[in-house]
Amino acid sequence: MKTQAFPQLSAIALAVLALTQQAHAQTTDAQATAPAAGEQKAVAQEMQQVVVTGSATNGVRKLDATYSITTASEAQIKEAAASSTADLLKIVPGVFAESTGGNAGANIEVRGFPSGGDAPFVTVQLNGNPLYPAPTLSFLENSSLFRIDDTVDHVEVLRGGPSTVFSNGQPGATMNFILKKGGDDPEGSVRFTTGTGNQRRVDAVYSGKLADNWYGMIGGFHRTSQGVRDAQFPADDGGQVSASLTRRLQDGEVTFWTRVTNDKNAFYTGVPLVAAANSGDQPSAFPGFDPLTGTLGSNELRNVRLEVGPNGQTLNKDLADGRGLHTTVAGMDFQQRINGWNVTNKASYLSGTAPTLAIFTGDAPMTASAYIAKAVASANANAAVVAAAGGRLATGGTATYSNGGGAVAGSQQILSAGIWSVDKDLKSFTDELRVNKEIAPGHTLTAGLYFADFSTQDEWYLGNGTLMTAQNNARPVDVKLDNGVVVSGAGHDGASFFTLDERWNGHNTAGYLADEWKVNDRLSVDAGVRYEQQRVDGTMSVPKSVDLDNNPLTVYNNNASVLSGGNTSIHRTDKEWSYTIGGGYKLAKDMNLFARINSGVAFPQFDTLRDSAGTAPVVKIKQYEVGFKTVGTLYSAYVTAFHTDFKGLPFSQILSDGRQVNDIAGSSGNGVEFELAVRPIQNLQVSFTGDWQDSTYKDFPAGSAAGTNGNRVQRQPKFQARLTPSYRIPMDWGSVKLHATWTTIGDRWSDTQNLQLLPGYKTLDAGVLVSVGDRVDVRLTGTNLTNEFGLTEGNARIIGSGTGGVVFGRPIFGRAWEASLTYRF
Template sequence: MNQSKQFVLSTVALAVLTLVSQAQAAGQATPQEGSNAAVTQEIQQVVVTGTASASGTRRIDTSFSITTANEEQLKAASPSSTADVLKLVPGVYAEATGGQSGANVEVRGFPSGSDSPFVSVQLNGNPIYPVPVLSFFEGTSAFRLDDTIERVEVLRGGPSTIYSVGQPGATMNFILKKGDDVPERTIRLTTGTGNLRRGDVFVGGKLADGWYGTVGGFYRQGHGVRDPQFKADDGGQLTATITRKLEGGEVTAYVRATNEKNAFYTGVPLISSNNGRTISEFPGFDPLTGTLMSNEMRHFTIDAAPGKTLERDLADGRGMKAAVWGVDYEQKINGWDVSNKANYFDGDLNTISMFTGDNPQTAATYLAAANTKYNPTAASSSGSMTYVNGGGAVDPNQQVVQAGLWSVEKQLRSFTDELRVSREVFPGHTLTVGGYYANYKSDDEWYLGNAHLMTATPNARLINASLTNGTIVSQGGKSGNVFYAPVANYKGNNVALFLADEWKISDNLRVDAGLRRERQSLEGSISNLAAGDTDNNPLTVYNNGTSIPTGSFTRLERDDSATSFTVGGLYKLNKDASVFARANTGHTFIYFDDLRNAGTQAAVNDRNGVPNPKVKQYELGFKTANSLYSAYINAFYTEFTGISFQQITTDAVLNSVSGSRGHGVEFELALRPVKNLQLTLTGDYQKSKYRDNPAITGNEVQRQPNLQFRFSPSYRIPLGDNAVKLYGTYTYVGDRWADQANLSYLPSYKTLDIGALASIGANWEVRVAATNLTNELGLTEGNSRLTGAQSSGPINARPIFGRAVEASLLYRF
């Protein structure tokens, strides 16, 4: 075990022993110098995610693991995207290097290969879209951060298998600000790396007796840390709420409309050595700021079928043009707590992006391979390679790559509703019954492949290639066909009923249990495909064998039912310290993509070949918070069966099924030894391995580090009516395997972030923050388009972003 693991695990073990003994021996510790409002707020923090009652429960009194972050904590974290917020959450590892959308998120002990199948994103307690992931869609892509957010709550495991979508992994619940008797009006201007220009506004307050409202949003433009030569982010968002106070409750209606284009970043050329243990810069390519995307390839054409071409724009990226409308109602009526949450989502979440393919090679090597395949009697150097823009011969020693310019259009629509009714049926026993309904659709049109030949340089140049026998290998840079082009329409319905009971046995001891029965119905209509030559010219090999819909469709459907269960208990050591234990069984149903991948109704009906994943979880935790320290520590154990995996390579879609088993500990520790100083340590240590699949049994679960942690000190300096807060974070992410076969190694990396917040009087705030200050080179994924061992020499992989600096000015009016 290395020194980082020894230090963190020793710290956590010592903290557990010390804090438990102190909690048992005394009611509450005393800080060296007073406390503050922030600490009091933490101790009294009420959470609503995962609780039976809509009114919520004190975080310290919950028998499950949940992390909260208020508006200031979110801003201090300097998240690069919604997914990047999850770096605040122990037990979650977010690969947010794709930009604003398209993150891969792994939850401790939960095996996943890409996207975020075990993270559900909610707004005001209701899922934005009912399923957490589809191909080219994951939940965080449907959400943008701004100043309309009051806080986020992230629940892991626990009772989440019972409520809402029944997510057994992590539930990320964003809570909107609501109007209050004290008005809030702010304007924020932000600038930073990549010519960022952003404006945020928020106004909230009382409208009339019993009526409150808010309106706010943002608009931004920027070229990003990796400048593609066009705007990487361009667009904005508007959110409004209106709240009516009722006797014993309230009803809130909200609407959020987003229209933004976001560039999506994939791998860049790098040099691998020592079997992937050492990663270094590719000659002439800065891995921290470079991207292959350029204006030269921004507008590209897809040969879709004979006589049919499509024009696409890389600047559209993985953007979002969507709106969500919702209504939240909660009220206490004659001893009954009644809650209903409903929303409707409608939007386009398309992917118009570059996906890297084969590893870099010299132009001479590429030309030789082309001759071997298409002109075997000629010399390996026969033919020509010229630049598309400006002409001129390509140097045979020039490093080149092929990357696909893909187009995936997805129109998503959904309606969800959850009703709960709770009542204390007799002293100490609170019963909750409820129901959940979701109706959702996805209309897809895909064009995968469409490879282009280009230089392995920042803002690459496109290349033409032809052979002496008349074969055109690459024209206009296009060097490969569309290998997969399904058109599909899907719809699904989920209906669930749940029952939960909480029993307060004594002032110090509470137990709870819950049961959920859910039924899902899916159907899809997927185009049949055939291979064809779009120009009927066999010498233009770049479009031969193109995948083309035939005009006929295969209709597939499946119904499934499952039962989830949870039981937990909490024992209070004193007012602000407790221990808890919990066990649950949960599931995720198959998704639309599983229908398409199965291909036939017979395969869809095979529950062994297309299984519904099942999970068992066991947790044991300790919580305490006072003015001197706070600690949230949770040991966990998970077992999975029937997890489906999909990998889209350069020319195929691969599928597999397996299970896994994992265990570990996650921790959030904070120490406040003197007034205004806080030292925070968060993270997790876990070991998870595959099982039930002979090809990978015993291998470590891909993409997940055994150890990750964040150490974050902060110090506030009072200056009369003003104040300056200094803060920073040191992050360690351990080594991982990029693939299930444990052949592609991803080394550990460390980053340093710093920031300062100056409060000037009651109206002004100035914030300056820098992420990855030391320009650390760390990888979040290898070349996911290739299988097998990561080679030594030139590779494609996706690094973290280089140093980025932001400065903002806020005015309260």
């Protein structure tokens, strides 16, 4: 019954079409009031813009593409003032990015695609090559592998469409960053940036001709910042260098490129909040904790020593390492026309590490007195502990600061949070060979082969409970009972509850065939089919529970998860077909309709195979789209109505005590996304982007703890939108551009059970760009200027809505500003 909404959404798209056609007819005379030359150039560029992502023929005019794709130039990327790669997705309708974790570790949801964390339906590409063929592993999604800098020329973001057939077959969203290349004229720029959190950053890039038919580009960035949430140590510290070398050939060219990144980024998780008295209201600040700028991280917690083995084995870790990235990526892009055939080959190789070290919250805070009382009851109920204490029962205890400072007041709120340590050693190689030719008038046939080999070596220590004060820049706390029981030692009140050492390797081989038929000047039809095989081999350690020091009185490490020396293995091979069928019809030169159906798959990746003991199914996804595109001097409109249907989707949730909840279900959704812009007078543009959707779960087994059929898909708002006016003021010496963005995000549910409500919120960003001639830019931007409070995540470590009137959530960042000076030469 829910799919009946799709024809209604199609009607919306057709209504917009009719209105826009009428506006097109009525504004023929109005176009005599043409905008300034600079605006005319921008409109002309939009009309003629060519996109390569999702195109079978290596490039198609954006207006003629029979699928939804958003583009952003270097200038538009800067104007977005994105805090991370994932945060840039806020400019894309139909995508909701939770970028509040910092520079890495985002959760990204795609229109109608259910996902509980990370970004399983988002692929990030560099020059058309997937950075890592699997879009998501535990503690790693593709956006964490990329840092934006001034070497990026532009970005293209494809949703749905023909992506199920090409490259790695991503059915969700593909975010393709295109690097700059050298040209005949040498050019370069240097940009200095400062901002909130004592940010200090420099970007530089230079490109030009090296010799006849040889061209080069080199650039990168370095920066350090304390972050909007000051953990008392650098939140971001590092940089990268990118370079390319291009050789122009007769009827073609080849480009070799590389990028080296060495970056450290703090990772922010949930903070304590006071639950709202009325359902639908926002939680309020927890006493002593500012949810907009606060973080539990601190210098006292920064350097941690984790007990990981029974023979005194320890790991020394630095929380400043956070979710860092230390990788080298290299690739090649070859294009050549041979005897009427267009031949392209894109290949890339990635090697490096992506660690995670962060504080993950669990149970609600309580007073130190209440914590001690709970510890007394637990210790006295444990016969082994009582025996080790000589039969003495505890009657009380003391709490002291681990790093000095005396006793902790009984009224002080404290909480236990885990310091989770995950190390990942990554390698991947991808190659895509594609040939196409017009084999008959109007018929272009494309054939391709895709190969990927990718691996990861992981070492996990989850848990490592740490007792700390519930305040900004928390302090670790030790608790001892009066019968000798040590509840918290050196700040730790728990050891690792999940220890893992694993090795995984995946191989994907796919072949595809696509045909594009231009029936006449107005009508085009295309279709493609893909056959893919994935083979996965994995070896995982078997943990066991031990008392790390063989002392029952030190209860914090009595039940530690350690490696047993045993292993299990999983070997899995899957083979599946995918397809896409679409078509476009030109109502006018720059006004098009399109429709498309695709059927894609998401193969189970390493973590879902481990969690399901190798039984996780292949996810089957169908999408239906009807869209409309037009660009004129006074307006632009891109509108797409969609329906999605999922089968065999795995769900997994790690709770604060180490238990894991797994299940398999599906979902169904309908919606409409839009990118609209009007230019009513010279130098003024107002854009309005966003989406409305209604996506719900289905196929959960009866009594499932993971979710309930009919519940709304977690973490995705029914409605989200961005209104962005901008006004350019020409000057004799250059120009001044003013811009602002008002964003509204609707209510969401943090969990599949629909018990943790995340109320909607609204934010205001603004900026000014002063251009002095063609060489100097001065930019000032501010985000969340009204200091709005909003949540992007609830407590992912519990089932239910929380206890004790206190909840955990990950709020958006508070007010922040950034200023930059750019000099071009």
